[in-house]
Amino acid sequence: MTGPVRARLGALAALLVLLSAGLLTACGSTTAGGAAASSSAVSTGRHTITVFAAASLKQTFTLLGKQFEAAHSGTTVAFSFAGSSDLAAQIAQGAPADVFASADTKNMDKVTGPGLADGEANDFATNVLTIAVRPGNPSGIAALADLTKPGVKLVECAAQVPCGSAAQAAAKAAGNGAGVTLKPVSEESNVTDVLGKVISGEADAGLVYVTDVKGASGKVDSVPFPEASAAVNHYPIAVLRDSKDKDPARAFVAYVSSPEGRKVLADAGFGAP
Known part of the structure; x- marks a missing residue:
């Protein structure tokens, strides 16, 4: 092989090395850029929190x-509304949720007692019963005792549900403590x-909360009764221990008790905690 040919081959080899290095650098830049884009997507702070809340809180x-x-x-908020006793049981069984809002302290205790909450629960509202007709x-209901009249079809919540427990307490307080026996269909x-x-x-x-009648927009009338004051329900809320997004969950809990949250609750008929 002559000297000039050998020199040209050497130059070609050097050029190939440079081209290969450039391709590798380009590939490395693409990979780094992809990783940066992925990191940017995570840093946008997109979250979905799941809130288990009593049925009376739906609106x-x-x-x-x-x-x-x-x-x-x-941040997206997803809700699951049901009876507080059902929700507490689901949480105890490991259902994934970030926040629990109960219609009474009894069912919240089923969550905070075993340590399923992240810290203490805080009351954010109160509610009382009324008679929805x-x-x-047309049945001429004027008092709690009228619900025992023959032919009146009464519906109420089961005893383990906060509105059912409140109904029992109100019934015991009727008649100056003598009580009335309600027989729901x-x-x-x-x-x-x-x-x-x-x-x-x-x-x-039906025995429901004053907020339910207000939210029904005229589909039912309300018959208040004094015994309801014997069964005021306090509504507590807590972040759950196994929440995967505790920061936005805590922010939502704080928002419920904020001036904006209290206004929404008051407009719906809830009392202050």
Whole structure:
């Protein structure tokens, strides 16, 4: 091989080395850029928190969730509404949730007692019972004792549900402590179902919260009764121990008790804690 040919081959080899190095550098830049993009996506702070809440909170918490999402870009609030006793049982069985809002302290204790909450629960509202009747009150219900009249179809919550426990306490307080015996034609697992049976005409009356009647927009009438003051329900809320997104969960709990949250609750008929 002559000298000039050998020199040209050497130059070609050097050029190939340079080209290969350039390709490797380009590939390395693409990989680094991809990793940076992925890191950027994570750092945007997108979260979804799941809130288990009592059925009586459906309207207010749905609104609060929308307001919270608007104020906290990238965070979505998903709700599961049911009777507080059912929700507490689901949490005890390991159902994934970030926040629990109960309609009474008894069912919250089932969560905080075994250490399933992240810290203590805080009360954020109160609620009292009223008698929901069909528009115009065709059965002439005027007092709690009238629910025992022959032919009156009464519906109430089951005893383990906060609205059912409150109904029992109110019944015991009736008649200056003598009590009345309520005989419902059915007992429901949450207050929403009680209200629904009165609205549909399946029942003449139902023991529900004042907030439920207010939220029904004229589909039922309300008959207040003094014994309801013997069964005021306190609503506590807590972040759950196994929450995967504790920071946004804590932020939501704080928002519920904020001036904005209290206004929504007050407008719906809830009392202060």
